[in-house]
Amino acid sequence: MDFSDEQIERYSRxxxxxxVGGIGQQRLLDAKVLVVGAGGLGSPVLLYLAxxxxxxxxxxxxxxxxxxxxxxxxxxxxxxxxxxxxxSAARSIAKINPDVKxxxxxxxxxxxxxxxxxxxxxIVADGSDNFSTRFLLNDACYFAKKTLVSGAILRFDGxxxxxxxxxxxxxxxxxxxxxxxxxxxxxTVPSCSxxxxxxxxxxxxGSLQATEILKEILEIGESLSGHLLVYEALGTTFRNITxxxxxxxxxxxxxxxIKDLSIHE
Numbered sequence: 001m002d003f004s005d006e007q008i009e010r011y012s013r014x015x016x017x018x019x020v021g022g023i024g025q026q027r028l029l030d031a032k033v034l035v036v037g038a039g040g041l042g043s044p045v046l047l048y049l050a051x052x053x054x055x056x057x058x059x060x061x062x063x064x065x066x067x068x069x070x071x072x073x074x075x076x077x078x079x080x081x082x083x084x085x086x087x088s089a090a091r092s093i094a095k096i097n098p099d100v101k102x103x104x105x106x107x108x109x110x111x112x113x114x115x116x117x118x119x120x121x122x123i124v125a126d127g128s129d130n131f132s133t134r135f136l137l138n139d140a141c142y143f144a145k146k147t148l149v150s151g152a153i154l155r156f157d158g159x160x161x162x163x164x165x166x167x168x169x170x171x172x173x174x175x176x177x178x179x180x181x182x183x184x185x186x187x188t189v190p191s192c193s194x195x196x197x198x199x200x201x202x203x204x205x206g207s208l209q210a211t212e213i214l215k216e217i218l219e220i221g222e223s224l225s226g227h228l229l230v231y232e233a234l235g236t237t238f239r240n241i242t243x244x245x246x247x248x249x250x251x252x253x254x255x256x257x258i259k260d261l262s263i264h265e
Contacts, residue, residue: 001026010097011053019220025053031217034058034121036109036137038085039195041127041151043075044206045213050093050100052214057093058121060105061085072199089148109133114140123213126150127206129191138176142166142251146215149224150176151209154190156198158205162212162224165252166243172226178246201233224228 001022003011014020014028031054035042038061049057065073065080065088073085080088086104093102105117114136118124124146126137134150141148147164165173208229215221230239250257 007053007099007218012051020218021052024220026217028053028214029055029218031123032056032058032121032145033123033125033213033217034060035127036060036133037126037127037129038073038075038089039127039129040072040153040199040202041191041206042125043073043089043218044203045067045125045127045151045210046075046089046093048098048207049213050097050211052130052210053097054100054214054217056101056102056103058105058117058122059086059089060107060109060117061089061164062108068193069182072197072202074203110137111134115144118144118146121146121201123147125209125213126210131189132182134176135183139251140176149209149212149216151205153197153205154192155195155199155237156201156207158201158231158233160205160208160212160224160229160231161227161243162216164216164223164225165230170223170225172245174243174245175249177251178229178249179243181246181249198233201231204231204233 005089011025014025015022022101033049033054034047035057038059045086047055062083065076065083065085067081069076075089075092084106090102090104093100109117118140124137126134126148128134137148145166145168152159163175164170165175212224226243228241228243230241245252247254
């Protein structure tokens with residue numbers, strides 16, 4: 001480890017932690033994390049990973065900043081309206097930690113490009129806002145043997161989960177399909193634009209996501225793998241639900257059905 005004086009000062013509160021120290025901070029500096037979505041969840045994830053010193057951060061988003069985003073998407077400002085979210089988020093990251101390498105993917109992730117994109121990263125953070133992307137990332141990360149840290153929010157509720165039950169990973173863990181076998185029929189689950197969301201919820205859930213990503217990089221504490229953390233803001237309650245692998249899961253079950261997976265569409 002050969003930290004500069006500036007790095008020692010910047011990361012001093014991490015280095016003071018026995019669970020992190022200089023070795024752990026070097027792990028963060030060497031890590032590569034892909035954040036899918038630079039919106040409500042992606043914003044706090046990106047900013048906290050950058051502040052923590054994660055050395056390489058990829059951002060994937062094909063959208064532009066809209067005025068209605070600013071109630072919750074804290075990586076963007078009023079001056080960013082009309083700009084690509086990946087560009088706006090990259091500028092915010094540079095203001096927090098200019099040493100972070102940012103890789104911008106100004107596109108929509110899909111079956112044709114997902115494996116190539118995630119191959120360059122150690123961990124994938126899912127901050128997407130649609131089920132098709134969630135299932136695609138789950139399937140792709142399983143086959144690519146990448147740890148996936150997923151967050152979701154709607155109205156006053158949020159949830160966080162870590163999936164790493166890929167071959168050679170957590171054999172007692174589960175995948176996203178073990179909880180939700182298939183995407184819900186179109187129109188049955190409203191989006192945030194239809195049902196609304198309390199902006200600060202994004203900060204709560206996104207911060208939890210960032211924390212779990214840092215724990216996975218540092219290999220400290222207890223992983224959320226095999227659990228679903230559910231947050232309900234109106235009652236200020238957290239529930240940590242144990243989730244077991246589903247033997248009937250089409251992805252990681254005893255008789256997987258590859259043809260039914262989004263990665264092969």
